Amino acid sequence: MDSAGGGAHGGGGGGGDGSSPAAWAAVLGEGVSLVLSRWTALQMAVENGWGGRDSRRKADDLAASILSWFAQSKDPHYIDELENMIDECMVISFNAEIEDGSVEEVAEQLMIMHEDCLKGNYESIEKLRNSGPRINAVSQSRRVIDDNEDESSDEEESEMAVDEAPSTAMAEDHHPKPAKAVPDEEGWSVVAPRRSRGNRSG
Amino acid sequence: MTFKRRNGGRNKHGRGHVRFIRCSNCGKCCPKDKAIKRFLVRNIVEQAAVRDVQEACVYDGYTLPKLYAKMQYCVSCAIHSHVVRVRSREARRIREPPQRFRRRDDTARPGQGPRPAGAPAVRP
Numbered sequence: 001m002d003s004a005g006g007g008a009h010g011g012g013g014g015g016g017d018g019s020s021p022a023a024w025a026a027v028l029g030e031g032v033s034l035v036l037s038r039w040t041a042l043q044m045a046v047e048n049g050w051g052g053r054d055s056r057r058k059a060d061d062l063a064a065s066i067l068s069w070f071a072q073s074k075d076p077h078y079i080d081e082l083e084n085m086i087d088e089c090m091v092i093s094f095n096a097e098i099e100d101g102s103v104e105e106v107a108e109q110l111m112i113m114h115e116d117c118l119k120g121n122y123e124s125i126e127k128l129r130n131s132g133p134r135i136n137a138v139s140q141s142r143r144v145i146d147d148n149e150d151e152s153s154d155e156e157e158s159e160m161a162v163d164e165a166p167s168t169a170m171a172e173d174h175h176p177k178p179a180k181a182v183p184d185e186e187g188w189s190v191v192a193p194r195r196s197r198g199n200r201s202g
Numbered sequence: 203m204t205f206k207r208r209n210g211g212r213n214k215h216g217r218g219h220v221r222f223i224r225c226s227n228c229g230k231c232c233p234k235d236k237a238i239k240r241f242l243v244r245n246i247v248e249q250a251a252v253r254d255v256q257e258a259c260v261y262d263g264y265t266l267p268k269l270y271a272k273m274q275y276c277v278s279c280a281i282h283s284h285v286v287r288v289r290s291r292e293a294r295r296i297r298e299p300p301q302r303f304r305r306r307d308d309t310a311r312p313g314q315g316p317r318p319a320g321a322p323a324v325r326p
Binding site: 041044045050065088089091092093096098099100102 | 239240241242243244245249268270297298299300
């Protein structure tokens with residue numbers, strides 16, 4: 001976060017747009033970093049190293065490229081372009097496909113922040129700055145995969161138990177069976193197994 | 203015979219052997235460094251069903267949880283499910299995300315020099 005802030009400040013100061021003061025670019029850079037620091041998907045990617053050893057640097061790169069997109073390219077800024085840029089960056093840098101709609105939300109928030117900064121309204125960034133770090137959603141994530149694996153192995157064991165029960169019951173039934181069974185009410189009668197039937201291996 | 207890719211398919215440098223993993227789609231064995239890894243971030247409830255679930259929810263303002271999964275695909279499954287695409291010979295060499303007008307960052311970064319467009323930085 002510090003390096004992202006430093007990079008953004010350096011970018012804002014060194015550019016010298018000429019058309020607008022560089023101050024809003026610096027504040028916008030800080031705002032971009034704040035928004036990204038609250039984006040769970042990106043924070044999870046950085047903390048779990050989805051992009052390899054330099055995941056944090058890649059996150060800072062993303063912040064810097066967003067800022068330079070806002071500052072460099074001419075109006076109008078389209079939110080679709082920003083969404084595509086963030087999407088591509090997540091796939092290429094972090095191998096992550098974000099399909100939960102958070103990219104759209106982050107892009108919307110960044111666009112609103114950019115418009116506010118152009119008007120000189122820094123309220124939203126102040127609010128973010130003062131709200132402090134939120135509950136870390138990354139630490140709240142639980143590994144559910146282990147539970148599912150345990151459940152499935154339990155099911156397999158119970159199936160095995162069910163399979164064994166009738167076979168043991170059948171083994172017991174062999175002994176009291178040599179007598180001829182009485183015909184059923186519908187005329188069905190059980191054919192008694194001959195003694196050699198169980199010993200023959202098919 | 204020409205080499206199609208400089209790294210020969212996937213990321214094994216300085217090793218003779220890497221263990222294999224199973225593709226999450228088809229179960230095929232694929233070397234761990236060659237497999238195409240994707241981290242999926244998805245809502246547990248699909249977009250279409252979110253409203254139904256929220257209406258049926260007992261709690262007010264319950265934020266639906268998300269699912270984070272790591273998918274490892276073999277090359278065949280990755281191409282078949284459009285995770286990766288076939289690229290032209292020049293496009294195959296592109297590894298970094300597209301550079302966006304980086305004129306400003308020439309002096310801002312202490313750790314790296316200015317990057318020419320398209321050339322990937324050497325990873326330590």
